[in-house]
Amino acid sequence: MAARAVRTYTHVVRILVVEDEPKLAAAIRDGLETQRYEVVLAHSGEEGFYAATVEQFELLIFDVMLPNRDGVEIVSSLRRRGVGTPVLLLTAKDAIDDRVRGLDAGADDYLVKPFAFPELLARIRALTRRGKTDGELSLAIADLQMDLRRRAVTRAARPIELTAREFELLEYLLRNHGCVVSREMLARDVWNIQTSTALDNVIDVQIGRLRRKIDDLHEQKLLHTVRGVGFVLRGDVS
Amino acid sequence: MRPTSLRRRLTWWYVGLLAAIMVVFVSGTAIVMYWQLYAQLDRHAVQDLETVEGLLSFTPSGVVNVAEDYHTHPESRLVQERYLQVLAPDGRVLYRNDRLGARTLGGDLTSHEGINGYSDRSDRLSDGTGVLLVSRRHEMAGRPIILRVGYATRPLWVHVGEWIGAAFLMVPIVLALAALAGYRLGQRALQPITDIADRAERITADRLHDRLPIPDSDAELAHLARVFNGLLARLEGSFDQLRRFTSDASHELRTPLASIRSVGEVSLEKEQTPAQYRNVIGSMLEEVNRLTSLVEALLAVARGDSNRLELNRRAIPVSELVREATSLLEVLAEEKSQQLVVYADDSATVVGDRVLLRQALVNLIHNAIRYSPESSTIQVRATAQPSGAIMLRVADNGPGIPSEHRDRVFDRFYRVEEARSREGGGAGLGLSIAKWAAEAHGGTLALAGNSEHGAVFEMQLPSA
Numbered sequence: 172m173a174a175r176a177v178r179t180y181t182h183v184v185r186i187l188v189v190e191d192e193p194k195l196a197a198a199i200r201d202g203l204e205t206q207r208y209e210v211v212l213a214h215s216g217e218e219g220f221y222a223a224t225v226e227q228f229e230l231l232i233f234d235v236m237l238p239n240r241d242g243v244e245i246v247s248s249l250r251r252r253g254v255g256t257p258v259l260l261l262t263a264k265d266a267i268d269d270r271v272r273g274l275d276a277g278a279d280d281y282l283v284k285p286f287a288f289p290e291l292l293a294r295i296r297a298l299t300r301r302g303k304t305d306g307e308l309s310l311a312i313a314d315l316q317m318d319l320r321r322r323a324v325t326r327a328a329r330p331i332e333l334t335a336r337e338f339e340l341l342e343y344l345l346r347n348h349g350c351v352v353s354r355e356m357l358a359r360d361v362w363n364i365q366t367s368t369a370l371d372n373v374i375d376v377q378i379g380r381l382r383r384k385i386d387d388l389h390e391q392k393l394l395h396t397v398r399g400v401g402f403v404l405r406g407d408v409s
Numbered sequence: 410m411r412p413t414s415l416r417r418r419l420t421w422w423y424v425g426l427l428a429a430i431m432v433v434f435v436s437g438t439a440i441v442m443y444w445q446l447y448a449q450l451d452r453h454a455v456q457d458l459e460t461v462e463g464l465l466s467f468t469p470s471g472v473v474n475v476a477e478d479y480h481t482h483p484e485s486r487l488v489q490e491r492y493l494q495v496l497a498p499d500g501r502v503l504y505r506n507d508r509l510g511a512r513t514l515g516g517d518l519t520s521h522e523g524i525n526g527y528s529d530r531s532d533r534l535s536d537g538t539g540v541l542l543v544s545r546r547h548e549m550a551g552r553p554i555i556l557r558v559g560y561a562t563r564p565l566w567v568h569v570g571e572w573i574g575a576a577f578l579m580v581p582i583v584l585a586l587a588a589l590a591g592y593r594l595g596q597r598a599l600q601p602i603t604d605i606a607d608r609a610e611r612i613t614a615d616r617l618h619d620r621l622p623i624p625d626s627d628a629e630l631a632h633l634a635r636v637f638n639g640l641l642a643r644l645e646g647s648f649d650q651l652r653r654f655t656s657d658a659s660h661e662l663r664t665p666l667a668s669i670r671s672v673g674e675v676s677l678e679k680e681q682t683p684a685q686y687r688n689v690i691g692s693m694l695e696e697v698n699r700l701t702s703l704v705e706a707l708l709a710v711a712r713g714d715s716n717r718l719e720l721n722r723r724a725i726p727v728s729e730l731v732r733e734a735t736s737l738l739e740v741l742a743e744e745k746s747q748q749l750v751v752y753a754d755d756s757a758t759v760v761g762d763r764v765l766l767r768q769a770l771v772n773l774i775h776n777a778i779r780y781s782p783e784s785s786t787i788q789v790r791a792t793a794q795p796s797g798a799i800m801l802r803v804a805d806n807g808p809g810i811p812s813e814h815r816d817r818v819f820d821r822f823y824r825v826e827e828a829r830s831r832e833g834g835g836a837g838l839g840l841s842i843a844k845w846a847a848e849a850h851g852g853t854l855a856l857a858g859n860s861e862h863g864a865v866f867e868m869q870l871p872s873a
Contacts, residue, residue: 285697285701336740354698362737364737364764364767365764365768367768367771367772368702368775368839369737369738369741369771369772369775369839370737370771371702372741372775373737373738373740373741376740376741376744377740380740397691398687398688398690398691398692398694398695399690399691399692399693399694399695399697399698400691400694
């Protein structure tokens with residue numbers, strides 16, 4: 172696994188999570204701590220607003236429907252105070268005007284409940300990595316290599332023929348290797364369409380085909396299905 | 410303000426109108442009567458004048474004399490007061506009868522009075538008594554004289570007045586009778602409305618199958634009742650649909666919840682390995698995903714129903730739409746060794762929401778792939794009709810849709826074969842969403858062909 176790009180943080184990323192539903196708040200904290208983020212929880216808008224103004228965070232995650240003070244309002248007053256920390260809003264409403272209202276208030280991204288946890292992780296990665304470009308020319312995991320210029324894939328130095336869609340799928344999985352990607356993420360980022368029953372079937376079939384091509388002849392399986400969550404490309408032995 | 414009863418108002422109108430009509434009638438007859446009596450009096454006067462002409466004579470002293478005994482028995486009761494005056498052409502009064510006495514009849518002579526036949530006019534005596542006056546020029550013993558006969562018009566007025574009095578005495582009686590009759594009549598005429606209202610009051614959401622009685626006597630009320638019945642039928646239809654939708658939706662939502670619950674409960678019954686637990690949690694998450702996508706679909710459907718979904722209309726070449734849908738789904742067909750035969754008219758363009766139309770087409774093709782056997786052929790055709798409309802046609806080689814399901818295939822949550830399609834993962838919303846999308850674009854989606862050799866769905870969209 173020589174070529175594996177190990178995710179090492181020069182410092183621990185601190186995230187403030189403002190969520191009034193205790194079960195969800197605890198789940199988010201546990202999930203993020205597993206991913207080696209440092210999480211501060213706030214259970215009310217006031218508490219969150221106070222924490223966001225006095226402490227340093229890399230990312231603020233606000234629930235929109237908070238008792239007393241709504242997330243969007245907190246975001247706009249934070250922005251007025253000059254707090255420029257990226258904000259991710261969580262909400263159960265998916266009406267477009269709510270989304271627009273949130274983004275207008277100065278939020279950077281928006282996630283509708285119920286969301287898939289891998290999706291949340293992907294958004295967090297995107298927001299904390301913002302500005303850093305990844306201009307790699309090749310991607311690799313274990314003995315699987317992808318040459319982005321020649322659009323060629325090899326496993327254990329043996330070439331693998333992939334269709335355009337399979338290549339895109341594998342590239343996406345490689346870029347997110349080690350992280351579970353959900354069906355929603357694949358639908359949006361690889362197929363560029365909203366999720367639907369038909370697409371779920373399509374994703375299953377494509378994953379199956381990709382797995383046959385990259386894993387069938389090899390002892391070490393790279394592409395794993397996390398039941399009920401999504402798919403992950405993993406090179407280490409778990 | 411309390412609304413007054415329609416019946417009472419009708420009655421008042423009826424009585425009021427009748428009263429007005431009666432006033433007009435009585436005054437009309439009074440006027441006609443007056444003129445008739447006046448004409449009658451006039452004729453009497455002329456006759457009298459002729460009679461008087463024969464009775465005139467000069468006394469030896471040159472005074473005019475009238476044998477007036479004729480006049481003592483007037484034949485008309487209208488003639489109560491008769492005045493007679495004889496004048497010389499120079500205006501000198503030659504004779505006045507006793508009743509006239511010292512009063513003058515008709516004043517000074519007018520220039521042509523009595524020259525051509527009988528001149529008649531209304532006049533007043535010097536003491537103000539109204540008279541009808543007829544005059545005539547006459548030759549008597551070679552000397553021209555002017556005869557004037559006048560009748561008092563008072564009896565005429567009295568006569569007409571009596572008639573008016575008698576008529577108005579009858580008016581209240583007639584009006585009272587009319588009011589009573591009108592009230593009864595109103596009651597009878599409005600009875601069907603009362604019936605309809607009574608029946609309508611008893612119709613509740615649970616009894617929408619009830620219909621209003623259609624009165625066969627009144628076309629207008631029958632029309633009203635039919636309109637209400639039509640409304641009730643439509644209400645019943647949407648209530649039924651809603652009820653079915655609610656029960657189907659709760660069924661669809663309960664099924665995954667039940668799975669989550671039992672999977673969780675059963676797994677806690679005994680100690681298990683981490684791999685087994687992972688499996689259990691994964692299974693629960695799968696059900697959660699099903700619930701999530703179901704809720705999302707329901708929300709989309711609800712938004713569509715309330716017309717809150719705005720269409721992002723663009724001109725889209727139909728061939729692109731077809732290519733996008735088929736390229737997405739071709740792997741599924743490949744898996745079943747099915748052949749997707751695609752034909753798209755390159756020139757055909759449709760104006761619509763790309764996401765929505767593609768979703769509709771994807772749902773149709775996906776259904777076709779799902780229900781067609783392995784190694785069969787599925788045809789997708791997109792053509793411009795001669796009318797300019799765009800026809801998207803998806804024909805499969807599946808078992809077709811049993812005729813008893815034909816009417817309901819577009820219903821939400823409706824699945825022809827419960828168990829088998831659930832395995833395929835559908836919630837039974839695909840066709841209803843496709844139909845809705847077509848209709849949102851002003852088009853239609855219909856089951857155009859159906860046999861045991863396959864089903865044909867045709868989506869027609871208006872031309873660009």
